[in-house]
Amino acid sequence: MNFLLHIIAIIAIGLPQVLGYNVIFGKGKIFHFGPIGVSLMAAYATFLTITNGGSYLLGITLGAGCALLISLLFAWLSFRLEADALGILSIAVHLTFLTVVLNSTQVTRGALGIPRIPRLPFLSSLSSFATIATVIAILWLAILYMIDTGPFGRKLQALAEHEWHAKSLGVDREHTHIAAFLLGGIGAAISSILMPQYLLLLHPNDYTFPFLIILVMIVVAGKPGSILGVTLSAILLTLLKEGLRFLPLPTTMIGPIRLLLFGVILLLAVYVRRDSLFPQQRKI
Protein backbone atom coordinates (compact mmCIF):
# COMPACT_ATOMS: atom_id res chain seq x y z
CA MET A 1 0.00 0.00 0.00
CA ASN A 2 2.80 2.38 0.92
CA PHE A 3 4.52 1.71 -2.41
CA LEU A 4 1.28 2.50 -4.25
CA LEU A 5 0.94 5.76 -2.31
CA HIS A 6 4.58 6.53 -3.06
CA ILE A 7 3.98 6.02 -6.79
CA ILE A 8 0.87 8.21 -6.68
CA ALA A 9 2.77 10.93 -4.80
CA ILE A 10 5.75 10.83 -7.20
CA ILE A 11 3.49 11.06 -10.27
CA ALA A 12 1.36 13.84 -8.79
CA ILE A 13 4.37 15.88 -7.65
CA GLY A 14 6.07 15.69 -11.02
CA LEU A 15 2.98 16.28 -13.13
CA PRO A 16 2.67 20.10 -12.73
CA GLN A 17 6.20 20.59 -14.04
CA VAL A 18 5.72 18.16 -16.92
CA LEU A 19 2.45 19.77 -17.97
CA GLY A 20 3.92 23.26 -17.66
CA TYR A 21 6.87 22.27 -19.82
CA ASN A 22 4.47 20.68 -22.31
CA VAL A 23 2.92 24.13 -22.85
CA ILE A 24 6.31 25.58 -23.81
CA PHE A 25 8.05 22.74 -25.64
CA GLY A 26 5.13 20.55 -26.69
CA LYS A 27 2.47 23.04 -27.68
CA GLY A 28 4.58 26.13 -28.38
CA LYS A 29 7.48 24.23 -30.03
CA ILE A 30 9.80 26.63 -28.21
CA PHE A 31 13.29 25.21 -27.89
CA HIS A 32 13.56 25.71 -24.15
CA PHE A 33 15.82 23.28 -22.31
CA GLY A 34 16.02 25.18 -19.02
CA PRO A 35 13.00 24.03 -16.97
CA ILE A 36 15.16 22.06 -14.53
CA GLY A 37 17.18 25.23 -13.93
CA VAL A 38 13.94 27.02 -13.04
CA SER A 39 13.02 24.23 -10.59
CA LEU A 40 16.49 24.24 -9.07
CA MET A 41 16.42 27.93 -8.27
CA ALA A 42 12.81 27.86 -7.07
CA ALA A 43 13.56 24.95 -4.73
CA TYR A 44 16.68 26.55 -3.28
CA ALA A 45 15.00 29.94 -2.86
CA THR A 46 12.10 28.29 -1.03
CA PHE A 47 13.96 25.98 1.29
CA LEU A 48 16.96 28.17 2.04
CA THR A 49 14.43 30.73 3.28
CA ILE A 50 12.51 28.18 5.35
CA THR A 51 15.55 26.41 6.84
CA ASN A 52 17.04 29.78 7.79
CA GLY A 53 14.06 30.74 9.91
CA GLY A 54 11.71 32.21 7.31
CA SER A 55 8.04 31.27 7.32
CA TYR A 56 6.53 28.79 4.84
CA LEU A 57 4.58 31.61 3.23
CA LEU A 58 7.69 33.71 2.70
CA GLY A 59 9.66 30.71 1.40
CA ILE A 60 6.98 29.64 -1.03
CA THR A 61 6.45 33.23 -2.20
CA LEU A 62 10.16 33.68 -2.81
CA GLY A 63 10.42 30.30 -4.57
CA ALA A 64 7.48 31.01 -6.84
CA GLY A 65 8.75 34.54 -7.50
CA CYS A 66 12.16 33.18 -8.39
CA ALA A 67 10.62 30.64 -10.80
CA LEU A 68 8.56 33.35 -12.49
CA LEU A 69 11.52 35.73 -12.80
CA ILE A 70 13.75 33.08 -14.34
CA SER A 71 10.92 32.08 -16.68
CA LEU A 72 10.63 35.71 -17.77
CA LEU A 73 14.39 35.73 -18.36
CA PHE A 74 14.07 32.67 -20.60
CA ALA A 75 11.13 34.26 -22.41
CA TRP A 76 13.18 37.38 -23.06
CA LEU A 77 16.08 35.27 -24.31
CA SER A 78 13.74 33.40 -26.65
CA PHE A 79 12.86 36.69 -28.36
CA ARG A 80 16.53 37.54 -28.92
CA LEU A 81 17.82 34.23 -30.14
CA GLU A 82 17.33 31.71 -32.89
CA ALA A 83 15.65 28.51 -31.74
CA ASP A 84 18.75 26.32 -31.67
CA ALA A 85 20.79 29.00 -29.92
CA LEU A 86 18.03 29.28 -27.29
CA GLY A 87 18.23 25.51 -26.78
CA ILE A 88 21.97 25.63 -26.11
CA LEU A 89 21.76 28.83 -24.05
CA SER A 90 18.99 27.46 -21.84
CA ILE A 91 21.15 24.38 -21.13
CA ALA A 92 24.05 26.75 -20.37
CA VAL A 93 21.91 28.78 -17.94
CA HIS A 94 20.74 25.58 -16.21
CA LEU A 95 24.30 24.30 -15.83
CA THR A 96 25.46 27.71 -14.58
CA PHE A 97 22.80 27.63 -11.85
CA LEU A 98 23.81 24.08 -10.95
CA THR A 99 27.50 24.98 -10.77
CA VAL A 100 26.76 27.99 -8.57
CA VAL A 101 24.64 25.85 -6.22
CA LEU A 102 27.33 23.15 -6.06
CA ASN A 103 30.12 25.63 -5.36
CA SER A 104 28.39 28.04 -2.98
CA THR A 105 28.92 25.61 -0.13
CA GLN A 106 28.64 28.28 2.58
CA VAL A 107 25.04 28.95 1.60
CA THR A 108 23.76 25.79 -0.10
CA ARG A 109 26.02 23.08 1.46
CA GLY A 110 27.02 22.24 -2.13
CA ALA A 111 26.97 18.56 -3.06
CA LEU A 112 25.77 17.60 0.43
CA GLY A 113 22.37 19.14 -0.23
CA ILE A 114 20.02 20.42 2.46
CA PRO A 115 18.74 17.64 4.75
CA ARG A 116 15.74 17.62 7.12
CA ILE A 117 13.52 19.73 4.89
CA PRO A 118 10.45 20.54 7.02
CA ARG A 119 7.07 19.53 5.63
CA LEU A 120 4.00 21.71 5.75
CA PRO A 121 1.84 20.54 8.70
CA PHE A 122 -0.89 19.02 6.50
CA LEU A 123 1.70 17.04 4.46
CA SER A 124 3.12 15.07 7.37
CA SER A 125 2.00 11.54 6.44
CA LEU A 126 2.47 9.64 3.17
CA SER A 127 -1.27 9.30 2.55
CA SER A 128 -1.96 13.00 3.17
CA PHE A 129 0.98 13.92 0.92
CA ALA A 130 -0.28 11.67 -1.89
CA THR A 131 -3.83 13.03 -1.53
CA ILE A 132 -2.88 16.71 -1.47
CA ALA A 133 -0.37 16.32 -4.32
CA THR A 134 -3.00 14.50 -6.41
CA VAL A 135 -5.58 17.23 -5.78
CA ILE A 136 -3.03 19.90 -6.77
CA ALA A 137 -2.06 17.95 -9.91
CA ILE A 138 -5.71 17.47 -10.96
CA LEU A 139 -6.45 21.17 -10.39
CA TRP A 140 -3.39 22.17 -12.41
CA LEU A 141 -4.35 19.74 -15.17
CA ALA A 142 -7.89 21.18 -15.30
CA ILE A 143 -6.60 24.77 -15.39
CA LEU A 144 -4.15 23.97 -18.17
CA TYR A 145 -6.82 22.06 -20.08
CA MET A 146 -9.12 25.10 -20.00
CA ILE A 147 -6.30 27.43 -21.02
CA ASP A 148 -5.19 25.05 -23.74
CA THR A 149 -8.61 24.70 -25.33
CA GLY A 150 -9.24 28.46 -25.15
CA PRO A 151 -7.90 31.35 -27.23
CA PHE A 152 -4.44 31.12 -25.66
CA GLY A 153 -3.97 27.52 -26.79
CA ARG A 154 -5.05 28.38 -30.32
CA LYS A 155 -2.70 31.38 -30.47
CA LEU A 156 0.22 29.32 -29.19
CA GLN A 157 -0.49 26.58 -31.71
CA ALA A 158 -0.83 29.07 -34.55
CA LEU A 159 2.55 30.60 -33.64
CA ALA A 160 4.11 27.14 -33.53
CA GLU A 161 2.69 26.21 -36.94
CA HIS A 162 3.54 29.40 -38.76
CA GLU A 163 4.72 32.43 -36.87
CA TRP A 164 4.48 34.98 -39.68
CA HIS A 165 0.97 34.01 -40.63
CA ALA A 166 -0.15 33.99 -37.01
CA LYS A 167 1.34 37.45 -36.53
CA SER A 168 -0.37 38.72 -39.65
CA LEU A 169 -3.66 37.56 -38.14
CA GLY A 170 -3.00 39.66 -35.04
CA VAL A 171 -1.49 37.08 -32.70
CA ASP A 172 0.98 38.77 -30.37
CA ARG A 173 4.01 36.51 -30.12
CA GLU A 174 5.59 38.27 -27.13
CA HIS A 175 2.48 38.13 -24.93
CA THR A 176 1.64 34.56 -25.90
CA HIS A 177 5.14 33.21 -25.37
CA ILE A 178 5.60 35.11 -22.10
CA ALA A 179 2.35 33.53 -20.86
CA ALA A 180 3.61 30.09 -21.95
CA PHE A 181 6.90 30.55 -20.10
CA LEU A 182 5.06 31.77 -16.99
CA LEU A 183 2.78 28.72 -17.05
CA GLY A 184 5.89 26.55 -17.30
CA GLY A 185 7.41 28.49 -14.40
CA ILE A 186 4.33 28.01 -12.20
CA GLY A 187 4.36 24.27 -12.93
CA ALA A 188 8.06 24.09 -12.09
CA ALA A 189 7.51 26.04 -8.86
CA ILE A 190 4.69 23.72 -7.71
CA SER A 191 6.77 20.59 -8.29
CA SER A 192 9.93 22.04 -6.79
CA ILE A 193 8.13 23.18 -3.65
CA LEU A 194 6.54 19.74 -3.15
CA MET A 195 9.35 17.34 -4.10
CA PRO A 196 11.99 18.29 -1.48
CA GLN A 197 9.29 18.19 1.21
CA TYR A 198 8.35 14.70 0.09
CA LEU A 199 11.97 13.49 0.06
CA LEU A 200 12.84 15.52 3.21
CA LEU A 201 15.98 16.46 1.29
CA LEU A 202 16.96 19.08 -1.27
CA HIS A 203 19.84 17.74 -3.30
CA PRO A 204 21.46 19.23 -6.46
CA ASN A 205 21.71 15.72 -7.99
CA ASP A 206 17.92 15.85 -8.47
CA TYR A 207 18.33 18.78 -10.87
CA THR A 208 20.97 17.48 -13.27
CA PHE A 209 20.81 17.14 -17.04
CA PRO A 210 19.30 13.59 -17.11
CA PHE A 211 16.17 14.98 -15.44
CA LEU A 212 15.71 17.35 -18.36
CA ILE A 213 16.00 14.40 -20.73
CA ILE A 214 13.28 12.56 -18.81
CA LEU A 215 11.08 15.65 -19.07
CA VAL A 216 11.66 15.92 -22.82
CA MET A 217 11.02 12.20 -23.19
CA ILE A 218 7.69 12.36 -21.34
CA VAL A 219 6.50 15.23 -23.55
CA VAL A 220 7.67 13.64 -26.80
CA ALA A 221 6.33 10.17 -25.94
CA GLY A 222 2.95 11.52 -24.81
CA LYS A 223 2.36 13.55 -28.00
CA PRO A 224 3.73 17.08 -27.77
CA GLY A 225 1.06 19.59 -26.83
CA SER A 226 -1.50 17.02 -25.73
CA ILE A 227 -2.31 17.44 -22.05
CA LEU A 228 -3.98 14.06 -21.66
CA GLY A 229 -1.32 12.28 -23.72
CA VAL A 230 1.51 13.81 -21.70
CA THR A 231 -0.30 12.98 -18.43
CA LEU A 232 -0.63 9.36 -19.51
CA SER A 233 2.99 9.31 -20.64
CA ALA A 234 4.12 10.74 -17.26
CA ILE A 235 2.16 8.05 -15.41
CA LEU A 236 3.44 5.17 -17.53
CA LEU A 237 7.07 6.30 -17.61
CA THR A 238 7.11 6.94 -13.85
CA LEU A 239 5.70 3.44 -13.31
CA LEU A 240 8.43 2.08 -15.57
CA LYS A 241 11.12 4.09 -13.80
CA GLU A 242 10.02 2.97 -10.34
CA GLY A 243 9.29 -0.57 -11.52
CA LEU A 244 12.90 -1.03 -12.65
CA ARG A 245 13.88 -1.13 -8.97
CA PHE A 246 12.45 -4.65 -8.81
CA LEU A 247 14.72 -6.07 -11.51
CA PRO A 248 17.02 -8.71 -10.00
CA LEU A 249 20.16 -6.75 -10.87
CA PRO A 250 23.00 -5.21 -8.84
CA THR A 251 22.19 -1.65 -7.76
CA THR A 252 25.14 -0.31 -9.78
CA MET A 253 23.49 -1.59 -12.97
CA ILE A 254 19.99 -0.22 -12.37
CA GLY A 255 21.01 3.41 -13.09
CA PRO A 256 22.72 2.70 -16.44
CA ILE A 257 19.94 0.33 -17.53
CA ARG A 258 17.36 3.01 -16.73
CA LEU A 259 19.40 5.52 -18.75
CA LEU A 260 19.70 3.06 -21.65
CA LEU A 261 16.01 2.25 -21.62
CA PHE A 262 14.96 5.91 -21.50
CA GLY A 263 17.38 6.78 -24.29
CA VAL A 264 15.89 4.09 -26.50
CA ILE A 265 12.32 5.16 -25.60
CA LEU A 266 13.14 8.80 -26.43
CA LEU A 267 14.69 7.79 -29.74
CA LEU A 268 11.71 5.62 -30.67
CA ALA A 269 9.28 8.34 -29.56
CA VAL A 270 11.00 10.91 -31.76
CA TYR A 271 11.02 8.43 -34.65
CA VAL A 272 7.27 7.83 -34.27
CA ARG A 273 6.56 11.56 -33.91
CA ARG A 274 9.14 12.79 -36.43
CA ASP A 275 6.44 14.51 -38.49
CA SER A 276 4.55 16.10 -35.61
CA LEU A 277 7.29 17.04 -33.12
CA PHE A 278 8.60 19.88 -35.24
CA PRO A 279 6.22 19.97 -38.20
CA GLN A 280 7.26 21.51 -41.48
CA GLN A 281 5.82 25.01 -41.69
CA ARG A 282 2.68 25.14 -43.72
CA LYS A 283 3.17 26.43 -47.22
CA ILE A 284 0.29 28.33 -48.76
Added chain:
Amino acid sequence: MQLFANALIAGSLAALMAGGLALVYGVLGVFNLALGQLALVGGYLTWWLHQSLGLPLLISIIGGLFLAGIITWITFELVINPFYKRHRFLPIVTTIAVSMIFDALILLLFEERPRNILSSTKHFVTVAGARISWEQLILITLTLIFVASVAYTLHSTSVGRKIRATVQHSEAATSLGIPANILHRIIFIMSGVLAGCGGIFIGIDQNLTPVLGFPITIKAYAALIAGGKDNFWGTIFCAYIIALIEQLAIGVPWFAGSYIPAGYQSVVALLFIILVLLVKPSGIFSHKLRIA
Protein backbone atom coordinates in the same frame (compact mmCIF):
# COMPACT_ATOMS: atom_id res chain seq x y z
CA MET B 1 53.31 31.72 -18.86
CA GLN B 2 52.03 28.46 -17.42
CA LEU B 3 48.48 29.85 -17.68
CA PHE B 4 48.97 30.53 -21.38
CA ALA B 5 50.40 27.04 -21.90
CA ASN B 6 47.41 25.53 -20.07
CA ALA B 7 45.08 27.64 -22.22
CA LEU B 8 46.86 26.42 -25.35
CA ILE B 9 46.41 22.80 -24.26
CA ALA B 10 42.74 23.15 -23.24
CA GLY B 11 42.03 25.33 -26.28
CA SER B 12 43.60 22.77 -28.63
CA LEU B 13 41.38 20.04 -27.22
CA ALA B 14 38.27 22.21 -27.60
CA ALA B 15 39.34 23.43 -31.06
CA LEU B 16 39.85 19.87 -32.28
CA MET B 17 36.25 19.00 -31.49
CA ALA B 18 34.61 22.35 -32.13
CA GLY B 19 36.29 22.61 -35.55
CA GLY B 20 34.64 19.37 -36.62
CA LEU B 21 31.36 20.61 -35.22
CA ALA B 22 31.59 23.84 -37.18
CA LEU B 23 31.99 21.86 -40.40
CA VAL B 24 29.03 19.64 -39.48
CA TYR B 25 26.85 22.63 -38.66
CA GLY B 26 27.91 24.41 -41.82
CA VAL B 27 27.20 21.41 -44.05
CA LEU B 28 24.26 19.71 -42.34
CA GLY B 29 22.85 22.55 -40.23
CA VAL B 30 22.43 20.23 -37.23
CA PHE B 31 23.67 20.21 -33.65
CA ASN B 32 25.14 16.95 -32.39
CA LEU B 33 24.69 16.86 -28.61
CA ALA B 34 26.31 13.41 -28.39
CA LEU B 35 29.70 14.77 -29.39
CA GLY B 36 31.20 14.44 -25.91
CA GLN B 37 30.03 10.84 -25.72
CA LEU B 38 31.59 10.11 -29.14
CA ALA B 39 34.85 11.53 -27.75
CA LEU B 40 34.56 9.19 -24.77
CA VAL B 41 33.80 6.24 -27.07
CA GLY B 42 37.10 6.89 -28.93
CA GLY B 43 38.98 7.22 -25.65
CA TYR B 44 37.49 4.16 -23.97
CA LEU B 45 37.92 1.96 -27.06
CA THR B 46 41.59 2.93 -27.24
CA TRP B 47 41.93 2.18 -23.51
CA TRP B 48 40.29 -1.22 -24.09
CA LEU B 49 42.55 -2.08 -27.04
CA HIS B 50 45.70 -0.99 -25.20
CA GLN B 51 45.06 -1.98 -21.60
CA SER B 52 42.72 -4.97 -21.94
CA LEU B 53 43.85 -6.53 -25.22
CA GLY B 54 47.47 -5.46 -24.78
CA LEU B 55 47.91 -4.03 -28.28
CA PRO B 56 50.71 -1.49 -28.88
CA LEU B 57 49.72 2.13 -28.21
CA LEU B 58 49.89 3.31 -31.82
CA ILE B 59 47.76 0.41 -33.10
CA SER B 60 45.33 0.98 -30.23
CA ILE B 61 44.99 4.66 -31.15
CA ILE B 62 44.45 3.85 -34.84
CA GLY B 63 41.98 1.12 -33.87
CA GLY B 64 40.19 3.47 -31.45
CA LEU B 65 39.86 6.14 -34.12
CA PHE B 66 38.68 3.59 -36.70
CA LEU B 67 36.05 2.20 -34.33
CA ALA B 68 35.03 5.75 -33.34
CA GLY B 69 34.56 6.50 -37.05
CA ILE B 70 32.42 3.38 -37.53
CA ILE B 71 30.28 4.22 -34.49
CA THR B 72 29.90 7.81 -35.69
CA TRP B 73 28.80 6.53 -39.09
CA ILE B 74 26.23 4.20 -37.48
CA THR B 75 25.08 7.15 -35.35
CA PHE B 76 24.63 9.22 -38.49
CA GLU B 77 22.61 6.53 -40.26
CA LEU B 78 20.36 5.80 -37.26
CA VAL B 79 20.04 9.12 -35.48
CA ILE B 80 20.73 11.91 -37.97
CA ASN B 81 19.89 10.70 -41.46
CA PRO B 82 16.23 9.73 -40.87
CA PHE B 83 15.54 13.10 -39.25
CA TYR B 84 17.66 16.01 -40.39
CA LYS B 85 15.93 16.57 -43.72
CA ARG B 86 12.51 16.60 -42.06
CA HIS B 87 13.42 19.29 -39.55
CA ARG B 88 16.85 20.46 -38.51
CA PHE B 89 15.84 20.52 -34.82
CA LEU B 90 14.95 16.82 -34.67
CA PRO B 91 18.61 15.70 -34.48
CA ILE B 92 19.07 17.81 -31.33
CA VAL B 93 16.53 15.61 -29.54
CA THR B 94 17.73 12.36 -31.13
CA THR B 95 21.37 13.10 -30.27
CA ILE B 96 20.31 13.83 -26.67
CA ALA B 97 18.73 10.35 -26.69
CA VAL B 98 21.82 8.74 -28.17
CA SER B 99 24.04 10.54 -25.64
CA MET B 100 22.02 8.83 -22.88
CA ILE B 101 22.47 5.48 -24.59
CA PHE B 102 26.24 5.99 -24.93
CA ASP B 103 26.50 7.15 -21.30
CA ALA B 104 24.66 4.03 -20.17
CA LEU B 105 26.78 1.69 -22.31
CA ILE B 106 30.01 3.32 -21.11
CA LEU B 107 28.87 2.90 -17.50
CA LEU B 108 27.91 -0.73 -18.08
CA LEU B 109 31.02 -1.70 -20.06
CA PHE B 110 33.76 0.39 -18.46
CA GLU B 111 32.29 1.21 -15.02
CA GLU B 112 32.46 4.52 -13.22
CA ARG B 113 36.09 4.52 -12.08
CA PRO B 114 38.69 6.63 -13.92
CA ARG B 115 40.64 4.98 -16.73
CA ASN B 116 44.00 6.09 -18.06
CA ILE B 117 45.24 4.83 -21.41
CA LEU B 118 48.91 5.14 -20.40
CA SER B 119 50.03 3.47 -17.23
CA SER B 120 53.57 4.88 -17.42
CA THR B 121 54.55 8.22 -15.90
CA LYS B 122 54.62 11.26 -18.17
CA HIS B 123 57.74 13.09 -19.24
CA PHE B 124 57.68 16.86 -19.04
CA VAL B 125 59.67 19.52 -20.85
CA THR B 126 60.00 23.20 -20.04
CA VAL B 127 59.12 25.51 -22.92
CA ALA B 128 59.57 29.27 -22.32
CA GLY B 129 59.10 28.77 -18.59
CA ALA B 130 55.98 26.61 -18.91
CA ARG B 131 55.95 22.93 -17.96
CA ILE B 132 54.30 20.81 -20.67
CA SER B 133 54.18 17.03 -21.15
CA TRP B 134 55.10 15.38 -24.43
CA GLU B 135 51.50 14.24 -24.87
CA GLN B 136 50.31 17.84 -24.57
CA LEU B 137 52.86 18.99 -27.11
CA ILE B 138 51.60 16.29 -29.49
CA LEU B 139 48.01 17.49 -28.99
CA ILE B 140 48.94 21.09 -29.77
CA THR B 141 50.86 19.95 -32.87
CA LEU B 142 48.02 17.66 -33.96
CA THR B 143 45.53 20.51 -33.68
CA LEU B 144 47.75 22.81 -35.72
CA ILE B 145 48.11 20.09 -38.37
CA PHE B 146 44.34 19.63 -38.38
CA VAL B 147 43.66 23.34 -38.78
CA ALA B 148 46.26 23.62 -41.56
CA SER B 149 44.86 20.53 -43.33
CA VAL B 150 41.31 21.84 -43.17
CA ALA B 151 42.47 25.22 -44.47
CA TYR B 152 44.31 23.57 -47.35
CA THR B 153 41.43 21.19 -48.13
CA LEU B 154 38.76 23.89 -48.01
CA HIS B 155 40.59 26.49 -50.05
CA SER B 156 42.93 24.61 -52.39
CA THR B 157 41.26 21.35 -53.38
CA SER B 158 38.24 20.35 -55.43
CA VAL B 159 36.79 18.54 -52.39
CA GLY B 160 37.03 21.82 -50.46
CA ARG B 161 35.20 23.70 -53.21
CA LYS B 162 32.48 21.05 -53.15
CA ILE B 163 32.20 21.33 -49.38
CA ARG B 164 31.98 25.12 -49.55
CA ALA B 165 29.38 24.89 -52.30
CA THR B 166 27.34 22.48 -50.16
CA VAL B 167 27.65 24.81 -47.16
CA GLN B 168 26.42 27.75 -49.22
CA HIS B 169 23.49 25.99 -50.86
CA SER B 170 23.07 22.25 -50.58
CA GLU B 171 20.31 21.88 -53.21
CA ALA B 172 22.10 24.07 -55.75
CA ALA B 173 25.30 22.09 -55.18
CA THR B 174 23.44 18.81 -55.72
CA SER B 175 21.92 20.13 -58.94
CA LEU B 176 25.47 20.81 -60.17
CA GLY B 177 26.42 17.18 -59.60
CA ILE B 178 28.07 17.49 -56.19
CA PRO B 179 27.27 14.38 -54.11
CA ALA B 180 25.99 16.34 -51.10
CA ASN B 181 24.70 13.22 -49.32
CA ILE B 182 28.12 11.59 -49.40
CA LEU B 183 29.77 14.83 -48.24
CA HIS B 184 27.30 14.99 -45.34
CA ARG B 185 28.40 11.52 -44.20
CA ILE B 186 32.11 12.25 -44.64
CA ILE B 187 31.94 15.48 -42.67
CA PHE B 188 29.92 13.91 -39.88
CA ILE B 189 32.27 10.92 -39.59
CA MET B 190 35.23 13.29 -39.63
CA SER B 191 33.78 15.25 -36.71
CA GLY B 192 33.33 11.96 -34.81
CA VAL B 193 36.93 10.94 -35.50
CA LEU B 194 38.16 14.35 -34.34
CA ALA B 195 36.07 13.98 -31.19
CA GLY B 196 37.64 10.53 -30.79
CA CYS B 197 41.09 12.19 -31.01
CA GLY B 198 40.00 14.50 -28.19
CA GLY B 199 38.80 11.53 -26.12
CA ILE B 200 42.09 9.68 -26.65
CA PHE B 201 44.01 12.75 -25.58
CA ILE B 202 41.91 13.01 -22.40
CA GLY B 203 42.57 9.31 -21.75
CA ILE B 204 46.32 9.82 -22.15
CA ASP B 205 46.72 13.21 -20.48
CA GLN B 206 44.16 12.89 -17.68
CA ASN B 207 41.59 10.20 -16.92
CA LEU B 208 38.47 9.02 -18.73
CA THR B 209 35.30 9.06 -16.65
CA PRO B 210 31.73 8.57 -17.91
CA VAL B 211 30.58 11.96 -16.58
CA LEU B 212 32.90 13.89 -18.90
CA GLY B 213 30.67 13.60 -21.97
CA PHE B 214 28.37 16.53 -21.47
CA PRO B 215 30.96 19.09 -20.24
CA ILE B 216 33.04 18.30 -23.35
CA THR B 217 30.02 18.89 -25.57
CA ILE B 218 29.13 22.17 -23.89
CA LYS B 219 32.67 23.50 -24.17
CA ALA B 220 32.83 22.69 -27.89
CA TYR B 221 29.43 24.32 -28.42
CA ALA B 222 30.52 27.40 -26.49
CA ALA B 223 33.28 27.88 -29.08
CA LEU B 224 30.96 27.06 -31.97
CA ILE B 225 28.21 29.47 -30.93
CA ALA B 226 30.54 32.25 -29.91
CA GLY B 227 32.47 31.96 -33.15
CA GLY B 228 29.39 32.11 -35.37
CA LYS B 229 27.87 28.69 -35.93
CA ASP B 230 29.08 28.02 -39.46
CA ASN B 231 32.35 29.92 -39.21
CA PHE B 232 35.21 27.44 -38.93
CA TRP B 233 37.92 30.01 -38.17
CA GLY B 234 35.75 31.90 -35.68
CA THR B 235 35.10 28.63 -33.85
CA ILE B 236 38.79 27.72 -33.64
CA PHE B 237 39.65 31.24 -32.40
CA CYS B 238 36.90 31.19 -29.76
CA ALA B 239 37.96 27.73 -28.52
CA TYR B 240 41.33 29.22 -27.59
CA ILE B 241 39.83 32.44 -26.22
CA ILE B 242 37.44 30.54 -23.93
CA ALA B 243 40.27 28.32 -22.71
CA LEU B 244 42.37 31.40 -21.98
CA ILE B 245 39.53 33.11 -20.09
CA GLU B 246 38.98 29.92 -18.07
CA GLN B 247 42.62 29.80 -17.09
CA LEU B 248 42.77 33.49 -16.26
CA ALA B 249 39.53 33.28 -14.26
CA ILE B 250 40.92 30.81 -11.76
CA GLY B 251 44.65 31.38 -12.12
CA VAL B 252 44.83 35.11 -11.45
CA PRO B 253 44.00 36.81 -8.13
CA TRP B 254 40.93 38.97 -8.63
CA PHE B 255 39.34 40.48 -5.55
CA ALA B 256 41.75 41.69 -2.87
CA GLY B 257 44.26 39.03 -3.88
CA SER B 258 41.76 36.17 -3.60
CA TYR B 259 41.25 33.51 -6.28
CA ILE B 260 37.99 32.35 -7.80
CA PRO B 261 37.42 28.72 -6.68
CA ALA B 262 38.36 26.14 -9.34
CA GLY B 263 34.82 24.74 -9.22
CA TYR B 264 33.63 27.82 -11.07
CA GLN B 265 35.97 27.21 -14.01
CA SER B 266 33.29 25.43 -16.04
CA VAL B 267 30.95 28.39 -15.56
CA VAL B 268 33.32 30.61 -17.54
CA ALA B 269 32.55 28.90 -20.86
CA LEU B 270 28.83 29.01 -20.07
CA LEU B 271 28.91 32.69 -19.14
CA PHE B 272 30.89 33.37 -22.30
CA ILE B 273 28.15 31.79 -24.46
CA ILE B 274 25.47 33.68 -22.55
CA LEU B 275 27.30 36.98 -22.97
CA VAL B 276 28.04 36.46 -26.67
CA LEU B 277 24.49 35.36 -27.43
CA LEU B 278 23.09 38.38 -25.66
CA VAL B 279 25.42 40.89 -27.30
CA LYS B 280 25.63 39.31 -30.76
CA PRO B 281 23.19 36.39 -31.04
CA SER B 282 24.59 35.23 -34.37
CA GLY B 283 28.12 34.87 -32.96
CA ILE B 284 31.20 37.10 -33.01
CA PHE B 285 32.39 36.12 -36.48
CA SER B 286 29.10 35.30 -38.16
CA HIS B 287 28.49 36.28 -41.74
CA LYS B 288 25.48 36.10 -43.99
CA LEU B 289 25.22 33.04 -46.21
CA ARG B 290 24.38 33.26 -49.86
CA ILE B 291 20.84 32.01 -50.20
CA ALA B 292 20.44 32.06 -53.98
